[in-house]
Amino acid sequence: MxxxxxxxxxxxxxxxxxxxxxxxxxxxxxxxxxxxxxxxxxxxxxxxxxxxxxxxxxxxxxxxxxxxxxxxxxxxxxxxxxxxxILGKERPFDLKPKRILLAGLFGQGKTTTAGKLARYFQKKGVRVGLVAADVHRPAAVDQLEQLALKVGCEFYSNRAERRAEVIVQEALAHFPAHLAVIVDTAGRSGIDPDLIAELKRVRAVLQPDETLLVLDAAMGQTAGRSAQAFHEAVGLTGVILTKMDGSAKGGGALSAVSASGAPILFLGTGEHIDEFERFEPTRFVSRLLGMGDIQTLLERFDELSDKESAEKAAQNLMSGRFTLRDMRSQLASLGEMGPMSKLMSLFPGIGAAKVDQKTLDATQQRLRRFRSIMDSMTGEELDNPHVIKADRVHRIARGSGQKPQEVRGLLKHYESTKKAAHGLVSNRRLRRQLEKQFGNAEAPAD
Ligand SMILES: Nc1nc2c(ncn2[C@@H]2O[C@H](COP(=O)(O)OP(=O)(O)O)[C@@H](O)[C@H]2O)c(=O)[nH]1
Ligand SMILES: [Mg+2]
Known part of the structure; x- marks a missing residue:
């Protein structure tokens, strides 16, 4: 990640x-x-x-x-x-035929990104035409042509022409209608008047839907100043941060560019053409903070409650009619979830703490004792635990080969489970509610 x-x-x-x-x-x-x-x-x-x-x-x-x-x-x-x-506004990015101008300094990853973006569109069924408008470096034209071949998209170049805007004009006339057009332009070592003037001439011809700045994440915080300067000079609709894979400074680049007001739309995460992803701030933060784990846990519980007995137990839990019979099926379904350690690892916060093996073994032994005690109870006792008084405790203990205090321990566990039940249920509901809100950036805090 x-x-x-x-x-x-x-x-x-x-x-x-x-x-x-x-x-x-x-x-x-x-x-x-x-x-x-x-x-x-x-x-x-x-x-x-x-x-x-x-x-x-x-x-x-x-x-x-x-x-x-x-x-x-x-x-x-x-x-x-x-x-x-601190990660800026969520900005949709439609995958429809549109015109995209890529801008940026030398070596930031423009040409590579032009290929990645073309692949991104084509994979979703939108055909692309790539335009080589870097008139300063002949090698850039070859590089883009190779990428176009790899992606299997249209390509236009004119090695004899020195004016980028003329190449773009020719490309628009040359391509069939309804292509997404992506224009790779020349970089400079810094933002200079030549570069800005060239971008403006290309823009006048292309009339782009998107003007995207390609920025190397290794710039860290200074990426913010660069985005700001380009934004003021040519007006950006978005930023693509490249080389997020190679830099520990990605957080600086992400936050600083967001602060500049230009939304980050994509991240480059490697040299390979498919190492490219949409940047969606809400989803990104959820992943960063591991909110996905919470989702996994809830899904596991949902699977569980599909099972009839567990479902009935859950219903009884909520209505306060939770019996020992319910607890027995609940414990049985816990066993079905696999080893306790696996279950624990699903809980956010507990997973990394590594519950030690001794505690796990002790818990599992106790669960086994609980089961044998419940097997020695009558149906009446399982359905109406309150009938279990001192004399019955001794009978059950003898029948199961356990000590009376262990039987009382089980009854205590049953009482506290019943009590905790309401809290658990409302807590789950709250979690869900939070999940829903997390999925929606615009949700007001209450
Ligand atoms: N690790 C990594 N390298 C990248 C990424 N994007 C581009 N590069 C590399 O950066 C270098 C410059 O890329 P290029 O597209 O030629 O930059 P341009 O001068 O802006 O067109 C090349 O060696 C690319 O392979 C990325 O997301 N991750
Ligand atoms: Mg280039």
Whole structure:
């Protein structure tokens, strides 16, 4: 994944929150410090990082979590929102025949990106014409021609022509109608008047739907200034950040370019033609923070509740009619989910903590004892646990070969499961609600 180490640090922060015994001042201070360190290591601007963590702290201490939400979930949500907030607006990108002008300095990845973008369109069934309008480097024309061959798209060049805008005009006349047209232009070593004038002449002829700046992510924060300057000179509709694979500074480039106001539309993630992806801030942050894990967990539970008995148990849980029989089928379905360690690894926060083998073994042994105790109960006792008084406890203990205190332990476990049930259910509902909101950048915070 792009920004591996930033994602890892941030997920570590969320795990700390999930694992901490309470959300208090000490935990908050630690969380704020960790986030700051993670952002700075990814080259995010110092002031931006400080402002972000200050907002996290202020919101966590002054805002009230919505009814039914835990402080933990609330804090995680605040962190999500604030990090999402520095990545700019969500901008749709239609895959229809349109005209695209690529601009940028030397070596930033323009020509490579022209090929990647062509592939991206063609894969979705939109035919593309690539135009070699880099009149300064003959090698760039060959490079683009090779890419066009690889992608299997139309290609136009005119090696005898020195004026980029004339080549573009010829290309438009040459291509069949309804192609997406992507124009690769020449770079310079810096933004100079020649470059801007050339881009403006090409633009007058092409009338592009998109003017995209191609920027190398290794520039880090300075990518923001570059985007700003190009934006002012030619007016950008978006930015493509390349070489996100090779740079630890990607976070700086992402946040700084977003701050310039030009939306980032795509990321280049390698030299290969398919190493190219859409950049969607909301989805990106969810992935970065590992929100996908939460989804996986919920899906696993959904699969489970398809099973009849588990479903009935869940219904009884919600209505407060949870019996020992329900608990027995619940424990049985837990067993079906596979080894306990696998189940644990699905829980955000617990997975990385690595529950030690001893604890796991002890838990599993206890579950086995619970099962044998329940097997010694009568149907009446399973359906109406409150009839189990002292004399029945001793009979059940003898029947199952367990100690009476273990039978009482089981009854205690049953009582607390029943109590926790309501909390669990509403918590799940809240999680879902959060998931829904996470999927929608424009959702208002409540
Ligand atoms: N690792 C990596 N290399 C890239 C990426 N995009 C482009 N490059 C490399 O960057 C170098 C310059 O690319 P090029 O397209 O010729 O840049 P241009 O001068 O702007 O047209 C080439 O060696 C490319 O293979 C990317 O996303 N990841
Ligand atoms: Mg080039």
């Amino acid at each position: 792009v920004l591996d180490s930033l994602g890892k640090s941030l997920r570590g922060v969320l795990q700390k929150i999930a694992r901490g015994s309470t959300v208090d001042e000490a935990l908050l201070a630690e969380v704020v410090r960790d986030i700051q360190r993670a952002l700075l290591q990814a080259d995010v601007n110092v002031q931006l990082s400080l402002d972000l963590t200050k907002r996290v702290r202020t919101r966590a201490t002054t805002e009230k979590p919505p009814a039914g939400a835990s402080l933990r979930d609330f804090l995680i949500r605040i962190i999500y929102e604030e990090i999402r907030g």
